[in-house]
Amino acid sequence: MTTIKRSDTIDLRSDTVTLPTEEMLEAIRNAELGDDVYREDPTVNRLEEMAAKKMGKEAALLVPSGTMANLVSLMSNTKRGDCVILEAESHIYWYEVGGISAIAGLLPWPIRGHMGALDPRDVEAAIRPKNIHFPDTTLVCIENTHNRAGGTVITPRQIEALSKVTREHGLKLYMDGARIFNAAVALKVDVREFTRHVDNLMFCLSKGLSCPIGSLVVGDSEFIERARRIRKILGGGMRQAGIIAAPGIIALEKMIDRLEEDHMNARILAEGIAKIDGLYVDLKRVQTNIVLVDVSGLGVDANTFIAELKKHGLLASYHSRTIVRMVTHYGIVREHIEKALTKIEEVAKYLRSQADS
Numbered sequence: 388m389t390t391i392k393r394s395d396t397i398d399l400r401s402d403t404v405t406l407p408t409e410e411m412l413e414a415i416r417n418a419e420l421g422d423d424v425y426r427e428d429p430t431v432n433r434l435e436e437m438a439a440k441k442m443g444k445e446a447a448l449l450v451p452s453g454t455m456a457n458l459v460s461l462m463s464n465t466k467r468g469d470c471v472i473l474e475a476e477s478h479i480y481w482y483e484v485g486g487i488s489a490i491a492g493l494l495p496w497p498i499r500g501h502m503g504a505l506d507p508r509d510v511e512a513a514i515r516p517k518n519i520h521f522p523d524t525t526l527v528c529i530e531n532t533h534n535r536a537g538g539t540v541i542t543p544r545q546i547e548a549l550s551k552v553t554r555e556h557g558l559k560l561y562m563d564g565a566r567i568f569n570a571a572v573a574l575k576v577d578v579r580e581f582t583r584h585v586d587n588l589m590f591c592l593s594k595g596l597s598c599p600i601g602s603l604v605v606g607d608s609e610f611i612e613r614a615r616r617i618r619k620i621l622g623g624g625m626r627q628a629g630i631i632a633a634p635g636i637i638a639l640e641k642m643i644d645r646l647e648e649d650h651m652n653a654r655i656l657a658e659g660i661a662k663i664d665g666l667y668v669d670l671k672r673v674q675t676n677i678v679l680v681d682v683s684g685l686g687v688d689a690n691t692f693i694a695e696l697k698k699h700g701l702l703a704s705y706h707s708r709t710i711v712r713m714v715t716h717y718g719i720v721r722e723h724i725e726k727a728l729t730k731i732e733e734v735a736k737y738l739r740s741q742a743d744s
Contacts, residue, residue, distance in 0.1 A: 395700060396700045396701070396702060397700060397701045397702065397719070397723050397726060397727050397730070398702045398719075399701065399702060399703050399704075399713040399714055399715065399719070399727065400702045400703060400704040400712075400714065401594075401704060401714050401716075402566075402594040402595045402649070402676060402714050402715075402716035402717075403593060403594055404716070404718075405593075405594070405595070405596075405597040405716050405717045405718055406597065406599075406717075406718060407597055407598060407599050407634050408597060408634075408637065408642075408717075410637055410641075411597070411598065411599075411633070411634035411637045411638070412634075414633035414634055414636065414637050415630050415633050415634060417633075418430045418629040418630055418632070418633035419629060420627040420629040420630070421627065421629070422626050422627065423449070423624070423625050423626060423627070423628040423629075424619070424624045424625070424626060428626075428627060428628055428629045428632070429629070430628075430629030430632040430633050430636070431449055431628050431629055431631075431632040433632070433636060434447075434449060434603075434632040434633075434635045434636050434639075435447040435448060435449060435603070435632075437636060437639050438590075438603040438605055438635075438639065439605055441578065441579075441639060442578065442579065442582045442588065442590075442605045443579040443582050443583055444582065444587070444588075444605045444606055444607065445606070445607045445608045445611070446605070446606065446607065446608045446610075446611035447603045447604065447605045447611065448603065448604045448605075448611050448614050448615055448618060449601060449602075449603060449625075449628060449631065449632055449635070450589075450601070450602050450603070450604060450618055450623050451600060451601065451602070451623055451625070451631075452593075452600070452601075452602060453478075453563075453565050453589065453591045453593075453594075453602045454482075454483045454484075454486065455602070455618070455621060455623055456589035456591075456602040456603070456604050457478070457479050457483060457486075457563055457589060458483070458486045458487070458490060458491060458621065459604055459614045459617050459618050459621065459623070460561055460587060460588075460589055460604055460606075460614065461479070461487055461491045461493060461526070461528075461561075462490075462491045462617045463587075463604075463606075463610055463613040463614040463617055464525065464526045464559045464561055464586070464587065464610070465491070465493055465525050465526050465559075466523075466525070467491070467492035467493070468492060468493070468494070468522050468523075469493055469494070469522055469523050469524070469525040469526065470493070470494045470496050470515060470521075470522040470523065470524040470525070471487065471493050471494065471495055471496060471524075471525070471526045471527075471528060472496045472498060472505075472510055472513050472514070472524060472526070472527045472528070472558075473495060473496070473497055473498070473527070473528040473529075473530075474497065474498060474499075474500040474503060474504075474505055474528075474529065474530060474533070475497035475498060475499045475500070476499075476500070476503065476533070476535040476536060477497075477528065477529075477530045477533070477535075477563065478530055478534050478535075478563055478565065479495075479528055479530070479563060480495055480497055481535065482534075490621075494522050496513055496524070498510065498513055500533075500536075502533070502536045502537075502539045502671075502672065503530060503531075503532075503533025503535070503536030503539045503541060504529075504533070504539075504541045504542075504545050505527070505529060505549060507548045507549050507551070507552045510527055510549060510552050510553075511552050511556070514556050514558070524556075524558065525558055525559065526558060526559045526560075526561060527549065527552075527553050527558055527559070527560050527561070528561050528562075528563060529541055529546065529549065529560070529561070529562050529563070529585075530562070530563040530564075530565075531546075531562055531563070531564050531566070531567055531570050531581060532566045532567070532569050532570050532573075532674070532675050532677075534565075534566075534677070535706070536672060537669070537672030537673065537674075537677050537678070537679045538566070538569065538653075538672070538673070538674060538675035538676055538677030538714075539672055539674050539675075540569075540570040540573050540574060540674050540675065541570070541581075542574065543574075543576070543580040543581050543584060546560075546562070546581060546584040546585065547584045549584075550584040550585065559586045559587070560584070560585045560586050561585060561586060561587055561588065562581070562582070562585040562587075562588035562589075563588070563589060564581070564582070564588045564589060564590040565589065565590060565591040565594060565602070566590075566591070566594060566595060566675065566676075567581060567582070567588070567590045568590065568595065568596065568643050568646060569595055569646055569649075569650070569675040569676055570675065571643075572643065572644070572646045572647050572650065572675075573650060573674055573675050582605070586606060586607075586610070587604070587605060587606030587607070587610050588604075588605050588606070589602055589603060589604045589605065590602065590603055590605070592634070592635045592638050594716075595642075595646050595649060595676060595716055595717065596635075596638035596639075596642045596643070597634075597638060597642055597716075597717040597718075598631075598634040598635050598638050599631075599634060600631050601631045601632070601634075601635055603635075642717070645717065646675075646676070648720075649675075649676040649715040649716055649717070649719070650674075650675050650676055650715075652676075652715040652719060652720070652721060652723075652724050653673055653675065653676045653677065653678050653713075653714075653715040654673055655721070655724050656678050656713060656715065656724050656727065656728065657670055657673040657678045658670065659724075659728040659731075660678065660680055660728070660731060663731060663732050663735050664684070664735065664739065665682070665684040665685040665686075665735050665738070665739055666680055666681065666682060666684060666685070666731070666735055667680070667681040667683075667684060668680055668681070669681075676714055676715045676716065677712060677713075677714050678712070678713045678714070678715075679706055679710050679711070679712055680692075680703075680710065680711045680712075680713065681709055681710050682709055682710070682711055683709040685735060685738045685739060685742065686738070686742040687738055687742075688708055688709055689705050689706065689707065689708060689709055689710055689711045690705060691738075692711055692734065692738070693705060693711055695734045695737065695738065696711075696730065696731065696734055699730040699733060699734060700730065701727055701730045701731070713727075
């Protein structure tokens with residue numbers, strides 16, 4: 388399995404930088420196409436059927452991005468003015484330009500979780516009683532794996548406990564499953580162990596699964612029909628979208644199990660960084676392919692550390708004032724991890740010397 392050649396720079400900013408395999412590119416070239424708005428693209432139809440079956444749901448819908456998938460799902464689960472409970476560090480709340488309010492017209496009600504997981508008792512306490520002064524609480528959102536928590540896994544048991552609360556109160560439970568296959572691979576269970584406890588969800592093709600574009604919204608047929616209409620409202624109705632779906636089919640067939648390699652590389656990276664003076668990694672959070680590095684021990688902020696890494700040919704991303712994020716993915720192999728550790732140690736040594744001078 389090969390891919391497009393990239394530069395000598397080691398890019399650990401995100402698994403969104405993955406490049407498609409040669410097989411995916413060939414699938415794009417040979418894809419059988421039709422007009423997807425008319426539901427006549429056979430490649431899209433096949434991918435949506437595969438996605439629904441894999442997730443144990445009735446139907447699926449292809450959309451261009453994870454952000455659109457979440458927005459479509461929020462709007463399909465609620466009405467304008469509703470209150471949505473979500474984790475305070477969730478992607479929907481942090482990184483989607485406020486679309487939950489600006490476009491969906493919803494009130495986000497953030498609750499602090501533990502390593503990304505919501506406590507069912509906190510969720511139940513946050514549900515507003517029926518009152519003319521309050522918006523209706525209609526939806527709870529979870530994220531799996533949880534990005535800002537460090538790629539942590541929300542377990543099937545934790546999801547089941549939340550689902551009991553949402554069912555008792557007549558709420559929907561939605562999962563931003565952008566990296567749900569990372570969670571399944573990490574726990575070595577079928578992905579349906581996670582999805583059977585939620586009403587609907589999304590997952591990304593364009594992260595660890597290495598596709599150039601695309602996400603899937605998955606749920607029951609009625610939900611997907613609403614989602615299809617909302618996708619059109621948002622400008623996401625696509626025509627010969629089989630060129631997007633074709634690599635997605637390859638991804639679902641061949642790219643899931645290899646995520647374990649990313650997890651192993653992340654663990655090696657994390658354990659190596661943890662041995663470097665001035666750097667700290669909470670190894671409990673390194674459960675999948677994300678490593679959060681606290682650089683405060685070097686007396687610098689995250690942006691300074693990132694800038695120095697870039698000079699050495701290593702790219703990382705900003706997480707918070709003193710925390711840098713590194714993500715392993717397809718295209719990064721053990722040799723890259725070893726080189727990255729050498730570069731990180733060099734940068735840390737240089738910054739320590741600057742602080743001492």
